[in-house]
Amino acid sequence: MSGLLRIGNATVARVVETRVAYEPKYLFKQLPDQHIEQVREALPSWSIEAGSQRIYLTFQSFVIRHGGRTILVDTCNGNHKNRPDMPRWHQTDFPYLERLKSAGVHPDEVDVVLCSHLHADHVGWNTRLDNGRWVPTFRNARYLVSDVEMGHWRERHAIDPAASVNHGSWQDSVLPVEEAGLLDEVSVDHVLGSCIDTEIRLEHAPGHTPGQVHLVLSSSSGELIYCADTIHHPLQIADPQYALTDDDPGAALASRQRLINRCMHSGATLLPAHFDEAGTIERHLGSARFRSF
Ligand SMILES: [Zn+2]
Numbered sequence: 145m146s147g148l149l150r151i152g153n154a155t156v157a158r159v160v161e162t163r164v165a166y167e168p169k170y171l172f173k174q175l176p177d178q179h180i181e182q183v184r185e186a187l188p189s190w191s192i193e194a195g196s197q198r199i200y201l202t203f204q205s206f207v208i209r210h211g212g213r214t215i216l217v218d219t220c221n222g223n224h225k226n227r228p229d230m231p232r233w234h235q236t237d238f239p240y241l242e243r244l245k246s247a248g249v250h251p252d253e254v255d256v257v258l259c260s261h262l263h264a265d266h267v268g269w270n271t272r273l274d275n276g277r278w279v280p281t282f283r284n285a286r287y288l289v290s291d292v293e294m295g296h297w298r299e300r301h302a303i304d305p306a307a308s309v310n311h312g313s314w315q316d317s318v319l320p321v322e323e324a325g326l327l328d329e330v331s332v333d334h335v336l337g338s339c340i341d342t343e344i345r346l347e348h349a350p351g352h353t354p355g356q357v358h359l360v361l362s363s364s365s366g367e368l369i370y371c372a373d374t375i376h377h378p379l380q381i382a383d384p385q386y387a388l389t390d391d392d393p394g395a396a397l398a399s400r401q402r403l404i405n406r407c408m409h410s411g412a413t414l415l416p417a418h419f420d421e422a423g424t425i426e427r428h429l430g431s432a433r434f435r436s437f
Pocket of ligand 1: 261352373
């Protein structure tokens, strides 16, 4: 996804926080040895490291412009967060806000921040450190989270209020936004807006987390589905049984299979949270395959 995607009268751009190459079995515990070598030909080149079997995940936000509004989708890991149990994300210093500004977006101009779900790598830039306090980064925005997702993690927090929830991101990246009065709990099928022939709405995709939502942009010219973490890596499109940590593995697999079939039949553009490029799903030699734009 080198440039802008366009669906009807909406545009989608991305702002990258970082890109990480992982040993495949670190992410997908059930993967057979040599699996990557066997499927390498069918996978986009950006998804595997050249000369090794390591596979890439990209951590990024998407910026949607639609009907005069700026919508920021998912906010990566953030800076200066205490993540002692995740050294890669502990006390980071990414030039994310500079990149956001280079993409033409000043934080004060963001109208809506959509959190597809509340894992730590999707809410980090919700807040920034200001004189030792976590304050909302996007002070003029409404932050949208599904009511199912908020309810799930609120319940988890209530069981043991002293314990870190989602590696501490509930405490440093979600609660300060709620306390500032900027957080809206919305239904899992909430419509964000409609302008001319283009509509943006949420769709429930449970399994990875109970309240995860996809963002669907639809117009007379086609459909784009931002599918968050229902799919993490292109290898799951041919083999959806391989999964990262899902809250409910059975429900996550069902959501993944439903999404793959839908895209294969409708030709919708698929945009997963951690992919470098959007694309479509096609049938190739009897199995599903991701085709990058
Ligand atoms: Zn996640």
